[in-house]
Amino acid sequence: MPHPAIKSLSIIVLLLIFSSTTLVSAQTNTTAFSITGTLRDEQKAPVPFANVVLFQQSDSVQVTGAVSDEAGKFSIKAKPGNYFIRVSVLSYADKKIPRVVVANQDVSLGTVSMKSSAEQLDEVVIKGQKSQMEMQLDKRVFNIAQDLSNIGGNAAEILDNVPSVAVDVEGNVSLRGSQNVRILIDGKPSGLAGISSPDALRQLQGNLIERIEVITNPSSRYEAEGEVGIINIVLKKNVNQGVNGSFTLNAGHPANYGGSFDLNYRKNKINLFAGYAVNYRATPGRGSSFQQFWGTTELGLDTTFSYAEINKRTRGGISHNVRFGMDYYLNDLNIITGSVLYRRSDGRNSGRYQFDDFDGNGNLFQTVLRREEEREPENNIELSLGYRKEFAQKGRSLTADFKWIETDETELADYEEQRPEALIIQRASNTEDERNVIFQLDYVHPFGAKGKWEAGLRSGNRRLQNDFLAEQQNEDGNFEVYSGLDNNLIYMENIHAAYLMAGNKFGKFSLQAGLRGELSDITTQLPEENITNNRLYFNLFPSAHLSYEINKNRSVQLSYSYRLSRPGFRDLLPFSGFGNTRSLMVGNPMLNPEYTHSMEGGYLLNWENGSILSSAYYRHRTGVIQRISIVDSVGFRRMYPINLSTQDAFGLEFNVSYTLQNWWRLNGNLNIFRSITNGEYEGQSLYADTYTWNSRVTSKMTFFKQYDFQAGINYRAPRNIPQGRELSTYSVDLGLTRDVLxxxxxxxxxxxxxxxxxxxxxxxxxxxQYSNSVFQWNARQLLLTFNYRLNRNKENKNRNNQENSENGPDDGDF
Incomplete structure (x- = not known):
């Protein structure tokens, strides 16, 4: 029998071929003519990069459009008919050209005069200063290029600068204090987002990223996965006519060298896009800890034991990201998009651990040194095929998407442990192979003046296999399997979903509600232990969003969603690392998903010089997955995930943007929350009640009309966890930029x-047990970056990328 994904792909290809053949045949019967013109301002200078949109005269339906080139010239293809044109561009008043009649020849509009608008120019200044964050009905959009500390960074570093988002030293991403967040690339799962490895985000260069979307209460349109919501990373793609692009070089200390480019070529029906990034890093990390364990054996012998640890690690290597694809416009209403994304990384990691061991009286009795050298090659390839059909009715659309993801990663490590009595040689291998096949169909149908309903289907098949083996050299020089560290895990996941949602605007009220059904068929196998764990369950996930526009400057939003979080792949692995044998991170193949009810209310206030968004939220979780520390018989720790009972989280969040002067603006975020975790494990109470907060404040100034200077402060307050406490952390980031050439x-x-x-x-x-540890991965980083834009200015690039992203159906207001 053929693979289900192959059958789905065959059906899609046949549909696309049929659609394209029919549509191309239909359009050959009518000749299209050119509408041309040149945009000039009041000083007769050309007006480049303006949006020129053609509408039908009879019903104002948008037909097509173009962007003026650097000389202010534009050209639009149109069939015979009666039209009007609207021209819009930053710093100029909108221009309407009525009564454009296309008969049986090309139409020349000559010179079109554009007038500067002082009122609109003031508005642009305010919007530009607030453009780091934009509000939509069910998400916040962060244009990361406006944050100077993001330039030259990778995806993990960029996310760590997004309000409400944090990335820990291991690369794990959390939103509003929870790591149960879904990370997508262009609205879909991707190996670039670290489906099975959090380190993948460090290998995705920020120069390829256009913006970050944070969706704290996702609608039914999105997968139900993710307790606190979804983070969508949108990659760059431009659809301007002609050739345009950007090139970036960066160099930094500690070792951080790289370059990238993204190029776009658009002519008539074809839009080609490509991007490439290469980066070499050697990131140092260091830490220290003190561990103490005490108790007695069954014979009454004292087992008090403690040790101090000092470790130094380096994580790095070279990585390549390649992305290319094509949009083919069958006509003004139908488009096919195909793309290929490939990532290759060759990681080189090393570590040195020193353990000073003390007896029950606190006397040093031995020192142990352990060294690690690891190679980590990884390949990731993703094939995407999409079809989008627009209808004559504005806002009505049908999209079909297919995606194939293949990832293989191998970790090969050599260890040398020097003890007073012997030299121990060990090695470990960890192979991860993953395949993802996804098909998605979405339909949007408007009704009335402001309403629309949506429906969709999604089917995903995921298979992962992890083979872990640790060995130790014996006296004869041969390697033998280290007891208990030979595991093979196979994880198979089939998720089938359908959703229906509708929204409308009633005066000042906007309402959106939906229902999503998901059938989950998940199997976890440990062949060597003959263990199989199969889970088959169906869930309904409702969502609702309500907003009320008090006036043009004030609005209120309310939302609710029901979601689940399936265990991550790393949480299921029995073993995935062997670097520090005294503190092993292990998994639990028997974990169950956790479920979350999420409610949120927000108030948005805009005024002449700024805006503030205040939100209150509540989350109730069941089956909470929490890592706990287990002490084995030797006195060493294992970090082990289990399903606790419940967790309740309450929070207040504030996002503020304020313009002090034309040259100085401030952005701030404050998240205050309380989290109550209640559960037990093997008779041990694991209760934690914590009040905590985190904040980020950014100040951006412009000096001498040439230099932009930015300073940012991040602070994360201390918080209680089920077995102890995490202390506070803070950091300061600076950036200085100047345009050249x-x-x-x-x-x-x-x-x-x-x-x-x-x-x-x-x-x-x-x-x-008692443990006190400190660790730092990313030490202070100094980075110099040069970016060159080809036929693309900064404002135009940001606007067009945002309007033409490929992250799924339109999420605009009703």
């Missing part, structure tokens, strides 16, 4: 973590 290039100098304080500090205090 007549505005076509930009130089940026940035410093991340100026004071070298971004460290994770944790205390575990239990009846049988």
């Amino acid at each position: 007549k505005g076509k290039g930009t130089l940026t100098l940035s410093v991340r973590d100026l004071l070298n304080t971004r460290k994770r500090r944790t205390i575990i205090d239990e009846p049988d």
Whole structure:
């Protein structure tokens, strides 16, 4: 029998071939003519990069459009008929050209005069200063290019600068304090987002990213996966006519060298796009800890034991990201998009651990040194095919998407442990192979003046296999399997979903509600232990969004969603690492999903010089997955995930943007929340009640009309966890930028973590163990970046990328 994904792909290809053949045949019967013109301002200078849109005269339906080139010229193809044209561009008043009649010849409009608008120019200044965050009905959009500390960084570093989002030293992403967040690329799962490895985000260069979308209460349109919501990373893609693009080079200390480009070529019905990024890094990390364990054996012998650890690690290597694709416009209403994305990384990691062991009286009795050298090659390839059909009725659309993801990663490590009595040689291999096949169909149908309903189907097949083996060299020089560290895990996941949702605007009220059904068929196998765990369950996930526009400057939003979080792949692995044998991160193949009810209310206030968005939220979770620390018989720790009972989280969040002067603006975020976790494990209470907060404040100034300077402060307050406490952390980031080469290039100098304080500090205090640890991955980073834009200015690039992204159906207001 053929694979289900192959059958789905065959059906899609046949549909696309049929549609394209029919549509192309239909359009050959009518000749299209050109409508041309040249845009000039009041000083007779050309007006480039303006949006020129053609509408039908009879019903004002949008037909097609174009963008003026650097000389202000534009050209639009149109069939015979009666039309009007609307021209819009930053800093100019909109221009309407009525009564454009196309008969049996090309139409020349000659010179079209554009007038500067002082009122609109003021509006542009305010919007530009607030453009780091934009509000939509069910998400917040962060245009990351406006944040100087993001330039030259990778995806993990960029996410760490987004309000409400944090990335820990291991690369795990959390939103509003929870790591149960779904990360997507262009609205879909991707190996670039770290489906099975959080380190993947460090290998995705920020120069390929256009914007970040944070969806704290997703509608039924999205997958139900993710307790606190979805983070969508939108990659760059441009559809301007002709050739345009950007090129970036960066160099930094500690070792951080790279370059990238993204290019776009648009002519008539074809739009070609491509991007490439290469980066070499050697990121140092260091930490220390003190561990103490005490108790007695069955014979009454004292087992009190403690040790101090000092570790130094380096994580790095070279990575390549390649992306290319094509849009083919069958006509003005039908488009086919195909793209290929490939990533290759060759990681080189090393570590040195020193353990000073103390007896029950606190006397040092031995020192152990452990060294690690690891190679980590990885390949990721993604094939995407999409079809989008627009209808004559504005806002009505049908999209079909197919995606194939293949990932293979191998971790090969050699260990040398020097003890007083012997030299121990060990090695470990960890192979991860993953395949994802996704098909999605979405339909949007407007009704009335402001309403629309949507429906969709989605089917996803995912298979992962992880083979872990640790060995130790014996006296004869041969390697033998290390006891208990030979595991093979197979994870198979089939998720089938359908959704229906509708929304409308009633005066000042906007309402959107939906229902999603998901059938989950998940199997976890441990062949060597003959263990199979199969889960088959069906769930309904409702969502609702309500907004009320008090006036043009004030609005209120309410939302609700029901979601689930399936265990992550790393949480299921029995073993995935062997670097520090005294503190192993292990998984639990028997984990169950957790479920979340999420409610949120928001108030948005805009005024002449700024805006503030205040939100209150509540989440109730069941089956909460929490890592706990287990002490084995030797006195070493294992970090082990289990399903606790419940968790309730209450929070207040504030996002503020304020313009002090034309040259100085401030952005701030404050998230205050309380989290109550209640559960037990093997008779041990794991209750935690914490009040905590985190904040980020950014100040951006323009000096001498040439230099932009930015300073940002991040702070994460201490918080209680089920077995102890995480201490506070803070950091300061700086950036300075200047445009060069007549505005076509930009130089940026940035410093991340100026004071070298971004460290994770944790205390575990239990009846049988005590731990105090400090660790830092990303030390202070100095980075110099040069960006050159080809036929693309900054404002135009941002606007067009946002309007033409490929992340699924339109999410605009009703």
